[in-house]
Amino acid sequence: MTTPRERYRAQVREEVKRHAWEQIASAGASALSLNAIAKRMGMSGPALYRYFAGRDELITELIRDAYRSLAGTVRAAADGGADLAGLARAFRGWALDDPQRYFLVYGTPVPGYHAPDDTTLISGEIMTVLLGVSASLPERPASPLDAHLDEHRHWADPSVPSAVLHRALSFWTRCQGVLSLELAGHFTGMGFDPEQLFEAELADLLTP
Amino acid sequence: MTTPRERYRAQVREEVKRHAWEQIASAGASALSLNAIAKRMGMSGPALYRYFAGRDELITELIRDAYRSLAGTVRAAADGGADLAGLARAFRGWALDDPQRYFLVYGTPVPGYHAPDDTTLISGEIMTVLLGVSASLPERPASPLDAHLDEHRHWADPSVPSAVLHRALSFWTRCQGVLSLELAGHFTGMGFDPEQLFEAELADLLTP
DNA sequence: CAGGGTTCGTGATAGCTTCTAACGAAATTT
DNA sequence: AAATTTCGTTAGAAGCTATCACGAACCCTG
Numbered sequence: 358m359t360t361p362r363e364r365y366r367a368q369v370r371e372e373v374k375r376h377a378w379e380q381i382a383s384a385g386a387s388a389l390s391l392n393a394i395a396k397r398m399g400m401s402g403p404a405l406y407r408y409f410a411g412r413d414e415l416i417t418e419l420i421r422d423a424y425r426s427l428a429g430t431v432r433a434a435a436d437g438g439a440d441l442a443g444l445a446r447a448f449r450g451w452a453l454d455d456p457q458r459y460f461l462v463y464g465t466p467v468p469g470y471h472a473p474d475d476t477t478l479i480s481g482e483i484m485t486v487l488l489g490v491s492a493s494l495p496e497r498p499a500s501p502l503d504a505h506l507d508e509h510r511h512w513a514d515p516s517v518p519s520a521v522l523h524r525a526l527s528f529w530t531r532c533q534g535v536l537s538l539e540l541a542g543h544f545t546g547m548g549f550d551p552e553q554l555f556e557a558e559l560a561d562l563l564t565p
Numbered sequence: 566m567t568t569p570r571e572r573y574r575a576q577v578r579e580e581v582k583r584h585a586w587e588q589i590a591s592a593g594a595s596a597l598s599l600n601a602i603a604k605r606m607g608m609s610g611p612a613l614y615r616y617f618a619g620r621d622e623l624i625t626e627l628i629r630d631a632y633r634s635l636a637g638t639v640r641a642a643a644d645g646g647a648d649l650a651g652l653a654r655a656f657r658g659w660a661l662d663d664p665q666r667y668f669l670v671y672g673t674p675v676p677g678y679h680a681p682d683d684t685t686l687i688s689g690e691i692m693t694v695l696l697g698v699s700a701s702l703p704e705r706p707a708s709p710l711d712a713h714l715d716e717h718r719h720w721a722d723p724s725v726p727s728a729v730l731h732r733a734l735s736f737w738t739r740c741q742g743v744l745s746l747e748l749a750g751h752f753t754g755m756g757f758d759p760e761q762l763f764e765a766e767l768a769d770l771l772t773p
Numbered sequence: 774c775a776g777g778g779t780t781c782g783t784g785a786t787a788g789c790t791t792c793t794a795a796c797g798a799a800a801t802t803t
Numbered sequence: 804a805a806a807t808t809t810c811g812t813t814a815g816a817a818g819c820t821a822t823c824a825c826g827a828a829c830c831c832t833g
Binding site: 533547 | 719
């Protein structure tokens with residue numbers, strides 16, 4: 358049951374976030390200004406404090422949304438029957454779709470800042486999906502990391518073999534490796550297509 | 566030949582940068598404040614504008630220093646006879662030594678910002694060292710990426726085989742993959758040792 | 774339907790920031 | 804010793820976050 362007040366409130370919050378995303382996309386999260394958003398919405402400064410406790414809460418909310426959006430993308434790919442490569446491409450598509458959204462989740466952390474609890478939950482959900490898809494793959498030879506993971510796997514379902522954990526972690530870090538460099542523009546001078554490197558990293562993970 | 570004025574100037578610039586690094590390490594680059602630095606140095610605000618054109622120039626200078634420091638670390642490792650694994654560990658050590666310095670180079674880019682030309686030069690030097698160390702490794706089977714790189718390799722010495730380029734790029738992205746997630750704290754909830762994952766990624770790159 | 778409480782948006786204000794401008798003092802050069 | 808450059812200061816504009824007090828609009832209840 359939602360009252361008109363709540364509907365209006367939610368609508369305004371949504372519009373604020375919409376403007377915030379635009380601003381972030383064009384100038385980065387550090388340049389996000391409540392004042393500028395308010396003016397662009399036709400109301401003056403402090404009005405936004407009725408809807409967000411402050412700049413930090415707005416950014417936190419955006420991070421939450423970004424995380425949820427990623428989890429949704431990944432889950433949708435898995436539900437659609439995608440294998441690990443399909444998952445990777447879904448992830449890459451999500452990242453390329455809005456690089457600053459990617460960086461909001463995986464970019465430079467602010468030393469003081471502590472992510473809200475539910476983001477770690479969402480992160481866990483992503484990991485669960487990833488493990489599910491990784492499980493239906495041919496086994497690989499045991500590695501030293503598998504043994505180490507055997508002792509630190511409280512974050513994963515006990516039924517998942519450590520070798521699968523290993524592969525999921527490799528998968529995740531390799532995606533991040535290519536994407537973080539690609540999106541930050543560290544390949545621009547070289548002229549090659551980052552997608553090819555992405556696929557090569559993926560192929561190496563999947564074949565042996 | 567340096568005049569006393571120039572010496573004093575350089576000394577003050579150095580002290581400003583020292584305070585800037587402290588501030589960045591404790592609160593991130595976005596919280597860097599010229600005003601705060603000036604006050605901590607016992608002089609008032611605008612005095613620093615005699616030494617830096619503005620906040621942006623100071624940060625640019627810090628990025629330059631960070632880049633140079635990384636290049637020096639990598640070169641020193643290579644000169645010391647390190648193999649690819651040694652290079653990787655040197656890189657990881659450099660990153661762990663000051664995470665915010667790492668993020669200044671490889672973290673979230675600001676949409677508007679354009680890195681100064683010499684950083685791409687330094688980046689090229691790092692790549693050169695990396696290619697040199699990668700060259701003295703047993704060959705790997707040809708991959709589709711090798712063919713693609715054959716057509717986009719103006720950034721590398723013609724004598725280096727494309728397969729070596731491929732391996733160097735894989736090396737670089739895998740290091741970044743583990744490090745960016747580790748330094749941003751995305752492994753903290755899981756409890757395992759990121760170094761083990763780092764080594765596993767490295768081993769996979771070196772063995773087949 | 775009319776009152777009462779809640780919620781909203783405003784302007785004012787404090788305190789912070791970057792950065793420019795004008796002035797006096799200090800140091801260097803002539 | 805005089806002239807010039809450089810340095811550090813204070814003052815100020817423009818921007819930001821955030822808090823406060825006030826009036827107006829709205830919703831719920833009697």
